[in-house]
Amino acid sequence: MNLIAVLILFPLVVSIVTFLVRKENIRSAVVRIGAVGTLGLTVYTALQYFNDGLRISLGETEMIEIFILVVEVGLAAYIIRLGIQTKKYLISVFSLFQTALILWFEFTQKHGIEVETSIVFDKLSGVMVLIVGVIGSLICLYAVGYMKGYHEHHTEVKDRQSFFLGVLFLFLSAMFGLVLSNNLMWLYFCWEITTFCSFLLIGYTKTPEARNNSLLALIINVGGGVAFAIAIVMIGMNFETLELSTLIAMKPEALVLIPVFLLCVAALTKSAQLPFSAWLLGAMVAPTPSSALLHSATMVKAGVYLIIRLAPLLGETSVGRIITLVGSITFLACSLLAIAQRDAKKVLAYSTIANLGLIVMCASIGTQEAIWAAILLVIFHAVSKSLLFLSVGSIEHQLGNRNIENMNILMHVSRKLSIYLTIGIAGMFLAPFGMLISKWVAMKSFIDSNNVIIVIILAYGSAATLFYWGKWIGTLLSNGVGKTDGHHGVFSLDEEIPIFLQAAIVVISCLAFPLISKVAIVPYLSEAFGGQAMAPIGLGNQLIMVIMMAVLILMPLGYIPLSKNSKARVTPIYMxxxxxxxxxxxxxxxGVKRKSELSNWYLEVYLGGKRFTFWSNMTAITLLAIGVLLVIWGWAL
Structure with a gap:
């Protein structure tokens, strides 16, 4: 327990110290030490507990419970006051309702409910701890150099780096608590802290756009928190338990499926699934490190993590089918919407929502094959997408914008960033990188479970994915139309080292996916479903994919100029x-001399407008409404 406590509390301490330090040199040193320390603690904890796992039964937790209640009440008071000040009264109503409900349950209904196992470190939580700790630490390290350059480029934004970096570490602490908590009350508390951290970071610049987007994120995620709170009360009162593991072990009967559906709704809001995706798109206004950490690699994974946990209760049930359809609509719609985008962060945002939809589809199908694919998707999406966000953040400083159409000169500006970005894109859609392997298994699991409609949706969504990634990587490899003026931002070591390490992690994780399957995913499935699980891809196919990966890495090296002074002859371009x-x-x-332009004309009229988004959201709302009716009908019967 001492090591788990240190893992959770160390980032919290670093956060407090970072908040208090105002001198740049000292603050940068604190953040670097904190990031390296968090990374080391994460790896050490995983080495200690990954094989045998850990289940902690705390005897007296009264002090922890009091601390949680005090923080929850204080947080609620702030949010209620904020909603009144900004005239966003729905925030105040949501926060007041859920806090009052939790307090009522705590003081009137909770007595006698014992939580035997408060903390669980199993294979799934171990994977999540590694994602949060390793990726999160590298992003915090990256933020040191990035935020310095950010304020040099955005002099109109007040410099609050101590606040920004402190919130990043606070978020890491909350995420560790979230993925390790088996006590639903503790999980809910950490869930709400991540929501608040997201609100703070989205509104960092304090512009009207940032403020409105941060309030939208707060409304949607606090609304999800209401569903979470109602689910906790129902589970506690009907089954006299507050343990997630106990809930998962129950039979998927009507009375169980009601709180499970509510937990899934909370997860859909956290993972920005339709119709709740607007908050994640608005979050792109925040500085890039928060986009990479909260809104791509970790926080949004909290929602799909919870659905993966609940997978044994989904499957063939009405709740499982509805959640699968919501995930599939999200995957298809957001994959299509990404095609028409010029802004690199918007492409990454739509891609993130789409891939989270794919993970939701796999998890809610509930079969071992599908969950195998879901966990692998969580891993590969986290490492590839965080690399892409960090690369785009540095590219924005280099080029002065993040328009994909302008990245055709990136090879002249920074060959390193071009290579890193290419690796990230390849990790998202090329064979035999992990995302494509996972989609292959997902397709197989959908076919085996006779979900014909889902197979068709996956096929068309994947085709759209290929389209926008191919468009982007083609722009990068076009090697420029004309030269650059040479006046670009500095690519600092604080930025380069984390990006390089993340690129290495993308490649290594793809090469090591058979080992990841054997050591982490298969043992988790064996424990979750009972009996001996098997990887859906045989050893022979795994070895073929590893060989393909090696060839894919080696072949392009011959085409990369080794120096900026390359003697390769550049021929005129036909225009x-x-x-x-x-x-x-x-x-x-x-006879008029005109400038050549390459611009995005990819179906903007059809996929770039609000009409497509509106009907996608309406479809998802209809599905959720049907889900509510089915749950109520099942309970009534």
């Missing part, structure tokens, strides 16, 4: 007119 000689202008039919 449907006479090249003016600079590869930027051409002589048009009228």
């Amino acid at each position: 449907a007119g006479e090249n003016a000689g600079d590869n930027e202008h051409f002589i048009a039919a009228t």
Whole structure:
């Protein structure tokens, strides 16, 4: 228990110290030490407990419970006051209702309910701890250099780096608590802390757009918290337990499925599934480290983590089918919406929501094959997407914008960033990288479970995914139309080292996926479902994919210039007119010299407008409404 407590509390201490320090040099040193320390603690904890696991039964937890209640009441008071001040009264209503409900339950109904196992470290929580600790630490390290450059480029934004970096570490502490808690009250508390951290970071710049987007995120996620709180009260009163493991072991009967459905709704809001996705898109206004940490790699994974935990209760049930359909609609709609985007962070945001939808689909199907794919998707999406966000953040400093159409000159500006970004994109859609392997297994599991509609949705959504990733990587490898002026931002070591390490993690994790399956996923499935589980991909196919991966890495190396002074001959580009000689202008039919432009015209009229988003949201709302009716009908019967 001491090691688990240190793992949770160490980032909290670093957060407090970072809040208090104002001198840049000292603060940077604290953050670097905190990031390296968190990384070391994460790896050490995983080495200690990954094989045998850990279940902690705390005797007297009264002081912890009091601390949690005090913080919850204080947080609720702040949110209620904020909602009144900003005239966003729905925030105040949600916060008041859920806090009053939890307090009523705590003081009138909870007596006599014993929590035997408060903390669980099993294979799934171990995977999540590694994702949070390793990826989170690298992002915090990256933030040191990035935020310095951010305020040099955005002089109009008040410098509150101590606040920003402190919230990042506070979030890491809450995420560790969330994935390790078996006590639903503790899990709920950490869930709400991550919501509050997200609100703070989205509103960092204090612009009207940032403030509105942060309030939208708070409304949606606090609304999800209401569903979570109602589920806790129902579980406690009907089954006299507050243990997640006990809930999962129950039979999927009507009375059980009602709180399970509510927990799934809370998970859908946290993972930004339709119709709750608007908050994640708005979150892209925040500085890139928060986008990478909270809104791609870790916080949004909390929702799918909970659905994976609840998977044994889903499957063929009405709740399972509804959640599967919501995830599938999200995957297809957001994959299509990503095609028409120019802003790199918006492409990454839509891609994140879409892939979370795919994970929701796999988890809610409830079969061993599908859950195997879901866990692998969580791992590969976290490492690849965090690499992409960090690369885009540094590219924005280098190019002055994050328009994908302008990244055709990136090879001239920073070959390193081009390579890192290419690795991240490859990790998302190329064979035999992990995301494609996971989709292959997902497709197989959907076919085996006779979900024909889901198979069709997966096929079309994957085609859209191929389209927008292919468009982006094609722009990168076009090697520029014309040269650059050479005036670009500095790519600091604080940025480069985490990006390099994350690129290495993407490649290593793809090569090591058979080991990940054998050591982590298969043992978890064996424990969750009973009996001996098996990997859905045989050893022979695994070895073939590893060989393909090695070839894919080695072949392009011969095409990468080794220095900026490469003697390779650059030939003029054909522009449907006479090249003016600079590869930027051409002589048009009228004899007028015109500048060549490459711009995004990919179905913007159809996929870039609000109408497509509206109907996608309405479809998801309809499905959830049907889910509510089915749950009520099942309970009434």
